[in-house]
Amino acid sequence: xERVLAIVSPVFxxxxxxxxxxxxxxxxxxxxxxxxxxxxxxxxxxxxQFSKQMEFVGVKSTWIIALTAFFTGAVFALQSGKVxxxxxxxxxxxxxxxxxxxxxxxxxFAAIMVTARACSAMAAELGTMRVTEQIDALxxxxxxxxxxxxxxxxxxxxxxxxxxxxxxxxVGVVGSYVVxxxxxxxxxGPFMHRLYYYVDAxxxxxxxxxxxxxxxxxxxISCYMGYHTRSGAKGVGKATTRAVVVSAVTILIxxxxxxxxxxxxxxxxx
Amino acid sequence: xxxxxxELKVGIxxxxxxxxxxxxxxxxxxxxxxxxxxxxxxxxxxxxxxxKIKAPVELAGVQIGVVKKINLQESRNALxxxxxxxxxxxxxxxxxxxxxxxxLGETYVELIPGSQGSPLLSSGGEIPNSERTGDIxxxxxxxxxxxxxxKHVTGSLRTMVGDDENAPINRIVxxxxxxxxxxxxxxxxxxxNVDRIANNIAELSAQLKExxxxxxxxxxxxxxxxxxxxxxxxxxxxxxxRLVNDEETVDKLNEAVDNLNQTLGGFxxxxxxxxxHAEYLTKSQDFKNYVHxxxxxxxxxxxxxxxxADPNPNPSHTVRTTDVTVGNNTTxxxxxxxxxxxxxLRISAQLAKKFYDFTVRGGLIESTGGVGLDYxxxxxxxxFSAFDFQSRYGQRPHxxxxxxxxxxxxxxxxxxxxxxxxxxNANDFFVGAGFRLIDEDIKTLGRMGGASVVAK
Numbered sequence: 001x002e003r004v005l006a007i008v009s010p011v012f013x014x015x016x017x018x019x020x021x022x023x024x025x026x027x028x029x030x031x032x033x034x035x036x037x038x039x040x041x042x043x044x045x046x047x048x049q050f051s052k053q054m055e056f057v058g059v060k061s062t063w064i065i066a067l068t069a070f071f072t073g074a075v076f077a078l079q080s081g082k083v084x085x086x087x088x089x090x091x092x093x094x095x096x097x098x099x100x101x102x103x104x105x106x107x108x109f110a111a112i113m114v115t116a117r118a119c120s121a122m123a124a125e126l127g128t129m130r131v132t133e134q135i136d137a138l139x140x141x142x143x144x145x146x147x148x149x150x151x152x153x154x155x156x157x158x159x160x161x162x163x164x165x166x167x168x169x170x171v172g173v174v175g176s177y178v179v180x181x182x183x184x185x186x187x188x189g190p191f192m193h194r195l196y197y198y199v200d201a202x203x204x205x206x207x208x209x210x211x212x213x214x215x216x217x218x219x220x221i222s223c224y225m226g227y228h229t230r231s232g233a234k235g236v237g238k239a240t241t242r243a244v245v246v247s248a249v250t251i252l253i254x255x256x257x258x259x260x261x262x263x264x265x266x267x268x269x270x
Numbered sequence: 271x272x273x274x275x276x277e278l279k280v281g282i283x284x285x286x287x288x289x290x291x292x293x294x295x296x297x298x299x300x301x302x303x304x305x306x307x308x309x310x311x312x313x314x315x316x317x318x319x320x321x322k323i324k325a326p327v328e329l330a331g332v333q334i335g336v337v338k339k340i341n342l343q344e345s346r347n348a349l350x351x352x353x354x355x356x357x358x359x360x361x362x363x364x365x366x367x368x369x370x371x372x373x374l375g376e377t378y379v380e381l382i383p384g385s386q387g388s389p390l391l392s393s394g395g396e397i398p399n400s401e402r403t404g405d406i407x408x409x410x411x412x413x414x415x416x417x418x419x420x421k422h423v424t425g426s427l428r429t430m431v432g433d434d435e436n437a438p439i440n441r442i443v444x445x446x447x448x449x450x451x452x453x454x455x456x457x458x459x460x461x462x463n464v465d466r467i468a469n470n471i472a473e474l475s476a477q478l479k480e481x482x483x484x485x486x487x488x489x490x491x492x493x494x495x496x497x498x499x500x501x502x503x504x505x506x507x508x509x510x511x512r513l514v515n516d517e518e519t520v521d522k523l524n525e526a527v528d529n530l531n532q533t534l535g536g537f538x539x540x541x542x543x544x545x546x547h548a549e550y551l552t553k554s555q556d557f558k559n560y561v562h563x564x565x566x567x568x569x570x571x572x573x574x575x576x577x578x579a580d581p582n583p584n585p586s587h588t589v590r591t592t593d594v595t596v597g598n599n600t601t602x603x604x605x606x607x608x609x610x611x612x613x614x615l616r617i618s619a620q621l622a623k624k625f626y627d628f629t630v631r632g633g634l635i636e637s638t639g640g641v642g643l644d645y646x647x648x649x650x651x652x653x654f655s656a657f658d659f660q661s662r663y664g665q666r667p668h669x670x671x672x673x674x675x676x677x678x679x680x681x682x683x684x685x686x687x688x689x690x691x692x693x694x695n696a697n698d699f700f701v702g703a704g705f706r707l708i709d710e711d712i713k714t715l716g717r718m719g720g721a722s723v724v725a726k
Contacts, residue, residue, distance in 0.1 A: 048276075055276040059283045098298075163287040170290050200324075201295040208291075 032146075032224045036154055039147035049152040057118045057153075058160030062167065065113055069168040072105060073097055073175030081184040090180075091190030095198035097176035101169045102203040108255055110165040111214035114157065115247040119222035122153050123243035126226025127236035135227070150227065154219040161215030162208040169204065206262040213258060218247040309393035310338060311352050313366040313379075315400050318348035320377035321368060327352050327379045334358045337379060352379060352397075361388035365399035541566040547704020551688060554698055556581035558688075562618075562706075569624070576618035578636050585610045587663050608663070636668070649676040653686075666691045680705045 076097045084090045126149060129135050135145045173195070180186045225243035229235045315321075318340055327335040335354035343349035352366075363384030370377050381397070391397065402408070431439045457464065482489065502508055506515040513519050543564040548557055562576040585608035592603040620633035620642065629644040640657020651674045658668040672686035682705070688698040 051277040051280050054280040054284075059279045062283065159284075163284060166287050166291045166294075170294060196298055199298045201298055204291070204295060204298065 028228070029220070029224050032150075032227065033220050035146050036150050036220065036223075039144060040151050040155060042147065046148065046152065049148065050155060053152040053156035054160055056121075057114060057156045058163060061114055061117055061160075061164055064117060065110060065164045065168050066171045068109060068113055069101075069106075069171035070175040072109060072168075073101060073172030073177075074179040076100060076105075076172070077176035077179040077184070081180060081186065085184075090184060090186045091194050093180045093184070093186060094173070094176060094191040094195035097180075098169075098173055098195045098199040099203060101172040101176075102199060102207045104207075104255070104259070106165045106169040106172065107161075107207045107211040107214060108251060110168045110211060111161055111218060111251045112248055114161055114164060114215065115218045115222070115244055115251070118157070119218050119247055120240050120244050122219070123222045123226035123229075124236055124240045126150075126223055127229035127239040130227060130229045131232050131236060145227070150223045153223050154216060157215040157219030158212050159215070161218075162211040165207055165211035166204075169207065209262065210255065210258050213254065214251050217250050217254065221247050221250060308335065308353050308355050311354060311360070311391055311393075311395055311397055312349055313352065313397040313400050314343050314347040314349050315366075315368055315402065316347060317402060318350060318368065320370060321348075321350065321379070322376065325376060325378050327354060327381060329358060329381045329383065334381070350379070360391045360397070361385060362391050362395065362398070363388050364391070364397050365401065366397045367400070368402040541569075541709050543706055543708045545704060545706030547682075547684060547702055549684070549686075549688070549700040549702035551581070552699045552701075554581060558700070558702075560704070571624070572622040572629075572631075574618065574620045574622055574631060574633075576620075576636075578616045578618060579613050580616055580636060581612050585663075606663075638668075640668075649682075650674075651676075664693060666693060668692070674704075680707060682706070 077093050080096045081090055081093045084092050084096075126135075129149070135149070138145045138148060177191070180191055181188050222243040225239045225246070229239040321337060321340060323337055323340060325337040326333045327337065335352055335358070337350055338353040339351040341349045341351070350366075354360075360381065361384035365382040365384070367380045367382065368377060369380050430437055434440065435444070503511040503515075506512055543562075543566070545562050545564075546560065547562075548559050550557055558581055559579045560576055562574065564572050564574050566572045588607040588609060590605040590607065592605060594601045594603050616637040618633070618635045618637075618640075620631040620635065620640075622629050622631035622644075627645055627647050629646065630641075631644065632641040634640070635642065635655055635657035638658040638660070640655060640659075642653065642655040642657075644654075645652045653670075653672045653674070655670045655672075656667055658665070661667070669690040670686065670688050671690065672684055674682045674684035676682040681703070683701075683703050685699075685701040688700055690697060692698075
């Protein structure tokens with residue numbers, strides 16, 4: 001028995017440990033999210049904190065979102081235009097880009113951009129506050145740090161990512177329009193007709209639902225990483241990195257399952 | 271006041287985006303005036319393949335609404351609900367047609383208004399007439415029918431061509447191939463001949479042309495005469511004319527030809543055989559030569575004619591009675607002279623009849639009367655002859671036993687005993703060889719000439 005253990009344990013001990021660790025991490029995260037949700041609905045409501053975070057997450061991301069959206073739409077139009085020209089269907093470019101942006105690319109890219117720009121900052125900020133014991137100071141002042149620090153950030157992201165996604169969709173279509181009409185020489189009439197014909201309000205709404213869920217998840221993950229930072233400046237860096245990586249991975253994985261559900265129940269068009 | 275800018279910015283941002291969202295939603299949702307009320311009509315189609323919800327409904331090419339619902343009606347038809355703009359009023363005898371835009375385009379509903387003055391359809395009403403035209407599906411089903419026909423044609427073609435080299439077309443092609451090959455071969459081999467022929471023909475035609483030019487007068491005269499003669503014949507004038515025009519002549523001619531055929535047929539059936547053989551007589555140390563001809567009108571009957579040169583025949587006796595008168599005494603002297611005339615030509619002429627493998631023959635054998643019996647089986651033959659029964663001078667009948675074996679169809683070897691019971695030179699053993707030619711061989715020889723006989 002001992003011999004068997006001697007062989008097996010070097011392999012399975014780390015595996016089991018990491019499993020236990022991951023489970024513990026997930027449990028703490030769920031507890032954290034649960035606390036955040038609870039504290040969202042508890043007074044006092046600190047609107048100034050909400051506006052600040054919304055400004056930080058949303059308004060200040062406008063330009064970077066617009067820039068990336070424009071070029072995403074443009075390159076998408078360029079690629080699909082080349083392919084559609086093989087069978088003289090260039091007018092489908094608008095519809096293709098519109099559908100892709102509203103359903104997939106808009107929510108995912110907007111969420112990833114927000115992760116990169118805002119959520120990394122959140123993790124770093126909260127992490128610094130944790131290692132410099134400012135969070136402990138809040139507690140001593142009987143201010144719940146989750147309510148004061150985490151809730152506004154999560155709410156701001158959940159609200160702002162869908163709005164940024166909408167902006168992303170629109171600017172992306174503008175980019176595809178510019179490339180399609182002026183570079184590829186596609187007729188404007190059929191281009192717009194097919195765009196309006198094939199893209200439905202359902203497509204936009206399903207994208208926005210996804211975006212809200214992404215916003216909530218990335219904010220929750222980033223705040224959790226920052227909130228539980230340990231061991232000084234090095235820990236802050238580590239927390240920031242983990243926040244971005246885990247958020248991005250979560251976005252892409254969740255996207256698949258969300259899309260499955262949305263295709264089944266929201267965009268249920270024959 | 272320090273917080274206000276943040277709130278303001280967020281407010282402006284959110285308002286702008288929401289406005290954008292609202293506008294976009296309206297634009298993409300603006301497929302008809304559905305959003306502004308409108309009314310519904312239903313229509314049932316036998317088959318609504320390709321029709322989607324929100325597909326356009328058009329009247330005279332103008333979109334007036336969308337497809338709102340597609341349901342199954344009584345497990346039989348597709349019941350399609352159309353949402354139409356309020357501005358459009360349709361008579362109750364209108365028609366809905368399911369069409370497809372191009373090959374890859376979407377399926378849409380086209381409405382054809384009914385007669386003017388009919389009552390108008392109100393919300394929830396049903397368009398009574400529906401059809402489906404010119405779409406890819408019906409085209410495909412027609413293509414299927416055509417493809418079936420083509421498949422039949424190619425199928426039968428395959429049985430005619432196919433991999434099987436005995437298939438009719440393949441055989442024709444192969445024959446044609448061989449034929450052209452042969453023609454090519456012949457032409458190549460005979461290029462010179464062909465050229466010569468062509469030259470000759472050219473020369474001939476030139477000469478003919480000349481000749482015709484020279485003798486056109488004669489030709490015309492001849493033609494006139496021929497015309498005159500044929501006219502006379504036709505009219506039954508003159509001998510030929512009467513002959514030709516008389517039915518009896520024809521009958522008699524036919525009869526004559528029939529008779530001739532029968533006669534010739536008899537001759538044709540006659541089988542002829544000529545042969546030669548030589549025997550070396552061991553006691554006499556001499557050769558005996560035979561040339562024989564056999565004619566067989568039927569397989570079992572024969573007329574045999576032999577020419578024999580006998581080196582050692584029995585002596586022929588000449589008895590001469592001479593009256594010798596000396597004084598008055600007359601003495602009768604009888605002289606008997608036996609003469610042997612060597613190599614005297616003798617003739618055998620016999621009639622033969624065959625019973626199974628035996629042949630009985632009789633007649634003149636070597637210029638004397640005689641009979642014989644032959645036995646023939648395959649390549650082997652045994653022959654016995656008895657002749658020259660004259661015994662006045664103490665002679666004994668000439669008996670001959672001979673056996674032969676055919677080496678080829680024409681060549682044979684022989685051996686036997688001659689003059690078995692003769693008083694002198696009895697049991698004269700002999701060996702020899704010979705050949706015989708039967709019918710076809712003779713004909714061939716006749717064509718080739720005498721020199722070839724030996725070679726043959």
